[in-house]
Structure formats: structure tokens, C-alpha cells
Amino acid sequence: MTALLVALGAVVGAPARFLVARALPGVTATLAVNVAGSALLGALGGASTGTAALVGVGFCGAFTTYSAFAVEAVEARSWRYVVATVVLCVGAAAISRSVAG
Amino acid sequence: MRRAGGSADPDAEPGIWRPLVLVALGGVVGSLARYGLGSALPGIWTTFGINVAGSFLLGALVVRWPPGHWSRPLLGSGVLGGFTTMSGLAVQAVDASPTTGTVYLAATLLAGVAAAALGTRT
Numbered sequence: 001m002t003a004l005l006v007a008l009g010a011v012v013g014a015p016a017r018f019l020v021a022r023a024l025p026g027v028t029a030t031l032a033v034n035v036a037g038s039a040l041l042g043a044l045g046g047a048s049t050g051t052a053a054l055v056g057v058g059f060c061g062a063f064t065t066y067s068a069f070a071v072e073a074v075e076a077r078s079w080r081y082v083v084a085t086v087v088l089c090v091g092a093a094a095i096s097r098s099v100a101g
Numbered sequence: 102m103r104r105a106g107g108s109a110d111p112d113a114e115p116g117i118w119r120p121l122v123l124v125a126l127g128g129v130v131g132s133l134a135r136y137g138l139g140s141a142l143p144g145i146w147t148t149f150g151i152n153v154a155g156s157f158l159l160g161a162l163v164v165r166w167p168p169g170h171w172s173r174p175l176l177g178s179g180v181l182g183g184f185t186t187m188s189g190l191a192v193q194a195v196d197a198s199p200t201t202g203t204v205y206l207a208a209t210l211l212a213g214v215a216a217a218a219l220g221t222r223t
Contacts, residue, residue, distance in 0.1 A: 006136045007129045014128020014183050015121050018174070022117075038191035057136050062128045066185035066209075068178070070156035070217035071163055082210060085187070090206065093191040 002053045009058015013037075017063050027072050027081055030065065031088065037064035038089040042096035120174035127179015131155075135184050145193045145201075148186065149209050155185035156213045160220020 021029040041060040044052055073082050139147055159181045166172045190209055194202040 003133060003136060006132055010128045010132035010183050011125045014132070014179055015125045017182060018121060018124040018178050021178070034187040034191075037188040041188040041192045042195065053136075057139075058132055060188040061135060061186045062132045062183040064187035064189075065182040066152040066187045066190060066213060067155040067159035067181040067217070069187060070152075070213040071159050071221070073214050074160065074218045074221060082214065086206060086210065089187055089191040090194055093188070093195045097192070097195055 002049070005050055005053040006058040006061075009054045009056075009060075010062035013059040013062030017065060027076060027078075030068050030072055031081075031085055034064045034069060034085060035088045035092050039092035039096045042093035043100040045097055045100050120178075123171065123174040124179045124182070127175045127181075128183035131180040131183030131185075134180075135186065145197065145205050148189050148193060149205065149212070152185045152190060152209055153212045153216045155181045157216035157220040159185075160217040161223045162220075164221045164223070 017033045020033050023029070024032060037060045041056055041064075044056045044060075047056065069085055073079075073085075135151055138151060159177055162172060162177050162181070190206070194206045196202075197205060
């Protein structure tokens with residue numbers, strides 16, 4: 001049952017990331033999905049097991065991506081991009097964590 | 102419509118549905134693999150392994166097949182995009198103790214970017 005919820009979240013999250021990548025230029029797209037997904041996952045602190053599987057593991061996990069970020073960082077040879085991603089994603093997760101309680 | 106990378110987009114709208122369905126299918130497979138591994142071996146270092154392995158594989162994939170190839174949406178954006186996770190990394194780092202969180206972030210960044218670079222050299 002939990003695996004089904006993960007799959008349902010992922011079947012929405014991965015294509016949503018793909019659409020953002022077509023709409024925004026370059027690394028901006030990956031940065032945007034990663035920051036937004038980190039904020040959403042941080043807000044799920046007290047969520048039920050089902051919501052955590054559907055929205056957390058499934059949607060947020062598939063919406064955000066580490067592999068594309070790492071390859072982009074290599075292609076762009078940009079540590080600025082790496083630092084910006086980490087600061088913004090961890091910052092977004094920490095803020096939404098504290099706001100959501 | 103423009104895609105990352107700046108090169109002329111080879112799939113300039115010959116149907117967005119095909120890549121979208123491939124990304125969705127791959128995303129489900131990759132996410133279930135991440136969920137399965139996380140259930141079998143709970144903890145942040147499982148996510149570390151997933152992110153590093155996924156970065157290596159994506160690096161190896163992008164140097165083999167051009168952006169218009171079917172493997173990009175299915176295996177790249179789909180399977181590896183769904184397998185690896187930035188939100189999980191960020192929230193785990195926030196929830197860990199300051200020392201563990203910092204070590205975890207630094208290790209993931211260094212190993213992940215190094216793995217992606219290594220992948221592109223395969």
C-alpha cells in the first residue's frame with residue numbers, strides 16, 4: 001500500500017520536474033524544483049504515514065533531483081551553483097520545518 | 102521552448118507526451134527503488150549512496166546519448182531523477198545534529214559531484 005502511494009506521488013512529481021525544465025532556462029529549472037521540493041518536504045514534519053509516502057517520498061523525492069544537479073555542476077564547472085543550491089535547499093527546508101512545527 | 106544546455110533543441114515540439122510518459126514511467130521505477138532501499142536500510146547514508154550512485158550513472162548516460170535519445174527522458178530524467186533526491190538530502194541534513202548534518206552535506210556534495218565527473222569520463 002505504501003509503495004503504491006510512493007508510485008502515485010512519483011508519477012506526478014517526475015513529469016512536473018520535466019515540465020519545469022522545459023519552461024525555465026538552464027540550471028534555473030533544477031534549482032527551482034529542488035528549492036520548492038525541499039520546502040514542501042520540510043513542511044511535512046508531522047504528516048501521517050500515508051501523506052509522507054505520497055507527498056514526501058513519492059512526489060518530493062521524484063520532483064527534486066540530485067543526479068541532474070551534480071551533472072550540471074560538472075558541466076557548468078560552477079561551485080557557485082553548488083553552494084547556491086545547498087544554501088537555498090537547506091534554508092528552505094529549515095524554514096518550512098520551523099514554520100510547520 | 103528551450104531546454105537546459107543552450108544547444109538547439111532537437112525535440113522542438115514533436116509531441117511532449119512521449120517524453121512526458123517516459124519520464125513518468127522512469128520516475129516511478131526510480132522512486133520505488135529509492136523507497137525500497139530506504140526501507141531495507143534506513144538512514145541518511147543510504148540516501149548518500151543513492152545520490153552518489155545516481156550521479157555517476159547520469160554522468161555516464163549523458164556522454165553516451167544525445168538529448169533527443171529516448172534514454173534521456175526514461176533513464177535520465179525518469180529513473181535517475183526519481184532515484185536521487187535533493188529534498189530528502191536537505192531535510193535529513195536539517196533533522197540531523199549540526200555536526201552530522203554538516204558532514205553529511207559536505208560528503209554528499211564532494212562525492213556526488215566527483216561521481217558525476219567520473220561518470221562523464223567513462
